[in-house]
Amino acid sequence: MLILRSLLANVVFYVNLSLWLVFAAFPALLLPRRYLMKVAGGWSRSALFLLRVTSGTGFEIKGLENVPSGGLIVASKHQSLWETFVLIGLFPDPVFILKRELTWIPFFGWCLLKLRMIPVDRGGRARALAQVTRRSRIEMRENGRQLLIFPEGTRRPAGAPPDYKYGVAHLYADLKVPCVPVALNSGLYWPRRKFLRLPGTIRLTFLPAIPPGLSKTEFQALLQDSIETESDRLLALGRSELAKLGLDPLAKHS
Template sequence: MLILRSLVFNILFYVNLALWLVLAAFPALLLPRRALLAVTVGWATTALWLMRVVAGTTYEIHGRENIPQGGIIVAAKHQSFWETFVLMTLFKDPIFILKRELMRIPFFGWCLYKFRMIPVDRGGKARALAQVTRRAKIELRDNHRQLLIFPEGTRRPAGAPPAYKFGVAHLYGELKLPCLPIALNSGLYWPRRKFLRRPGTIRLEILPPIAPGLDKVAFQALLQERIETTSDRLLAQGRAELAQLGLDPLANTPDTSRQQA
């Protein structure tokens, strides 16, 4: 049953995505950017409905009251594709830093341009970081947008050792804005590079913001400690629920979550 439900969900998820892109997102390219954001929220809502009805996966979001007004850096744990679209529904004017190659994808890339996402050339290193910083200052400090960033750079399996990059600390120091940590356990239910979609409740927790002004190294350590401690708690909670269904994916995996990568 789990395999069948996962198969049906995956098919419907990508058909739904294609329909929203062609029938709604493409026409919205001719309208103000807020219209495209409304389309994105609409698609995300239908995707979450499919997860609940087909895969049996619901979700909970705690800590919305911790979101400050104005431009902020949002630093989120990244375990699956799920949070990439759910985060778009939580903020008024979100923006991602993403690979430049994504901007070249027909339809999808055009939408990214409309959103004024910040492309980055991963091979550019120092020059690319300087360009990203300049764009981020304009979008966050001048336009009061919310920068969504994954501090580990890519998806990490649930329970994997943390691997935080220094890019978020650099932006924190340069932009001089609050940083909002976000913890979650989505990788238990929508694992990266896996076919299965497990039933249960994904939990996402928005933590109190870290005020600007800390030393970059101190900030990096504090951010990692807050996100990882809360994510570990959510992970344990999710595993306990999955274990009751005989679906705990980490049941025979050594606990290495506190080791350094």
């Protein structure tokens, strides 16, 4: 049953994405950007609904009261594809920092460019960081957008040791805005590079904002400690619930 529901969840997810791209996003490319952002939010909500229906994977979001108004950085743990489309539906005008290769995908990449997401060449290092900082400053200070970033740079398996990059501290110091840490346990239910979709409740928590003004070293340490402590708690909670169903995906590593 788990295999069949996972198969159904995967098929439905990509069919749904394709339909939104062809019948909503593609026409919206000819309209002002705000219409395409509404399409992205609609797709996000539909994907969450269909995931719950097909695989029994629901979600719980806490801590939205910790998100201040105005320009800010949202620094999220990254374990699966799930948080990428969830976060985009929670903010009025978000801008993602994402790998450049995503913009090369037909239709999907065109939408990312229309939405003025910020692509980064991960091999460019110092030059790429300078370009990302300049673009982020424009989008946040001049256009009032919310900057969404994954501090570890790429998806990490649930329970893997943290691997935070320096870029988020550089942006925090340069942009001088609050940073909201985000913890989650999505990798238990939507594992990185795996087929299965497990039933249960994915949990995401917005933690208290880190105010501007800390040194890069202080900020980096506080950000990592905040995200990892809460993510570990959510991970333990999710594993306990899955173990009752005989589905703990990390049991073999314990």
